[in-house]
Amino acid sequence: MKLLSASILAAALLAGCGGMSRTASVPDTPTRTADGVLIGPTGMTLYTFGRDTAGSGKSACNGPCATNWPPLIAADTAKPMGAYTIIVREDGKRQWAYKGWPLHYWSKDMKAGDKTGDGFNNVWKVARP
Secondary structure: OHHHHHHHHHHHHHHHHHHHHHHHOOOOOOOEEEOOEEEOOOOOEOEEEOOOOOOOOOOOOOOHHHHHOOEOEOOOOOOOEOOEEEEEOOOOOEEEEEOOEEOEOOOOOOOOOOOOOOOHHHOEEEOOO
């Protein structure tokens, strides 16, 4: 009897864990907030570009600009959620935008928490929630 109860308990726990792992791996948003700014899945600070137009569905940062300011790429299966939308870049890749502003990393930030791109050329600023 004890063996049967232990088997049933183990099966129930495993079934519950399986459901938890699927749910836990799906983010509720494409970014998080740390120290008052948006950060991407890598933990690095995200920025917006002053030459973009919020809600236009595109980014003015392409080519060499996007090399220095890599876009926060959205997976092909990603869907807009809340204040997050998806734009299609000139190169055909999909990029996350927050409140209409396309989101970018700064290639010179070396570690999580760096915000060295804030105010760069008076057109880049950290993205805030």
